Amino acid sequence: MLKGKGYFCVTSADFMRLLIYFTVALLFTFAHQTHAQGLAPGILDGFMKGQRKASLAIMASQETYNTYYINTTETKNPNLGTVTTQALTVVGTYGLGYDLDLIISAPYIRTEASAGYFPKQEGLQDVSGTLRWEAFDYKLGKTRLSWLFAAGYSMPMQEYVSDAMVRLGYGSKNLDGRTMLHYKAGPFFITGQYGYIRRGQVTLDHVVNNYDPSQLNPNSGMKVNVPDVTELIVRTGLVTKRASLDVWGQQQTPRTEGTNIGPGIPFPTNGVGFTRVGTTAWLKLFGKVGITATASTILSGRNTGKSTRVNGGLVLGL
């Protein structure tokens, strides 16, 4: 447990600070879990939990869009109106070791369109489990640079409807691998990360019956591939013992071209990407209890809603 990391043996004040870092980390984790189009095992950040430390957070979010992208073209559809997605997410984090965290999250989602005939969808979405490992930690004067890796897996908790405009998620089982660089100097921090999300196949409710130019043999059955995505995230801000504030940008890019939203096209095969920016604030209330709020919006996208999202939640250190 030594491995040159003596500076992680901490005083109680340091410990409190760490706790704060973790709560902030958590907020980021689930701030991004609950997108109705489904998401990766979450945006992680560079703040480690600490050995045998745990926290639990409950987050509520609301996301709306009345414009969406067909491929990259903005579209409004009076047969859809405004789509509103609400989510309640529980996230637990536990420090397995001083350099290894386990993060588990599970959202319950309700999504609904204001016009047209798309039915409301409601239910448990994808449970995800992520291991985050701090591989390196360099001390550069009074600042610190760490290099982390994370691997996650997520899967639907039930066989929800994934082949519809108004849906809970992708319906695929996903593997998520990512690496990040985290730099902290006093209250200032900046984190950059790159991840790859491997999405598994989805079994549609029907035989593949649409036209695909590359489809030489149309007897492809009911399974389709969901395009993998790469993800780039940059976050920066200030963090103290009592509060934190930061801004972030997230870009997801489909690895393969996939299909575009259209009649007859299975939704899971669409290539989905977006550029989202947001800001997050955290405030310690008392003891180990904190609150957080996030607002974010999509600047550009591909086969997804041009949504804005707000969320808030309660974070408990255990």
Added chain:
Amino acid sequence: MKTILTPILLSSLLIWLAGCTEPTIDEGILPFNVPSSVDADGGNWRTIVLKSAADIAVPQPLPITSDTYKTELTAIKNGILASTPEQNTAVNYWAVGGVVRWNQIARQLVAKYNVPPGYDYATGQVSPADAANPYAGPPYAARIYALLSVAQYDALVVAWRAKYQYNRPSLERQGVVARVPILDVPSYPSEDAAIAEASCQMLAYLFPNEVNWLKAKATEHKKSRLWAGASVPSDIKAGEDIAIALAPKLVERARNDRFTASTDPANTWQAALVKAPYNQTWKSLEIPERPPILPLAGNVKTWYDSAAIFRALPTAPPATTSAAFQKALSEVRALSDSRTREQWRIASYWENGPNTYLLSGLWNFLAEDLIRQGGQNELRTARTYALLNRAMQDATTATWRAQYTYFVPRPAQLDPAIKTATTMLNTPSYVADRAAVSTAAATVLAYLFPDEATRLSAQATEASLSGLYSGTQYRFDNEAGATWGTLIGQLAVTGAKADGVK
């Protein structure tokens, strides 16, 4: 100090993952069909558009002792030894079955061109339908499959007659080791060339934009049989000539089947709606409203006895004011409010909406497995599809006639709180074409594959209910459709019992 190896390995793994590419849709591999019989009497089977197989004369081939034939045969033998990987791919592709492959090609093209005019919300303009193919909708698809299957079947009956008339021995009987399993029938004329040319010409008429692509496919199909060691060029030429003689007759039928008028350019449907014998009439639920899909497709010429079909036109459903109707409507609403995942699955499975190969295409897909399991040869496969697709087209025509007679509103028109699991076709509700088409299809297939009758009947029942589960159809739509579909299926079965096939 921690070893740097692990993070490097992890990074490599990440980069490797990022380097993977994946196709959108995985393609299955089809096994080769091993036919269980040769149907030597196939030349006497009753043709559909031709009066009989004798309508098209096939010239006598050169004897196999002739020098010309010997040269052809030697070239084939040498060709097998020198085949390229591309040739092998083509050989394997077409060896799955010419009729089946062209049916798949037709399904792809239907899915490609079955595009209803869309509305662009950005510009406020309705995007026009493809001028070469303005007919998206179930009647369009059903007609394409029927015409293709009939062309294939008639061409093959003629080919079979000539095969057993001239009895030119198959290449395998002359010592050629073919690359794939070959049906042991006389090789002249080539059944594959007849299928390829008949399918190509029929589809080229139906999809004028695809002529070059279709011709390339047909050429590959014919050549694949040379590369496989199944035929010599004179076999191919004779098969081709059958289709060349047959195609104009099919095109003539297609020109005169009243389908091109089904788009109703003069909007006569509006007058029909006003005098519809029903108390409340359909209106388009699209935003903005659009004319209905192919309003005059109910007038298309039928394959089976049109008098018998239209005598069975169901009477109007109970008026919207009646208790019976209100009960049916509240059933749709109740299902919409508490739809189970399984009901959603059923609705989605049988939907086959716009931009797909449609429900008739799905039944062609489902028949493919039965044909493969049944070990049907090309001729029998063509008969199966010709029976199935004629019945499905007639069932579609019949339901279109009823829809544009009564103009019964969709459930969601009367109760806007009803949400649908699938797209709602821009057509009146009564009679349900999903129910009629599926029941007709299952009736025909159950006759041809009696071992599968129970499963087919269950599928038809599920398909009939699917419209109710999706919230787009009343129970009475489905029941009337299923009854009518059974009757049309029975007409096809009666025809099948008398077409000379044992």
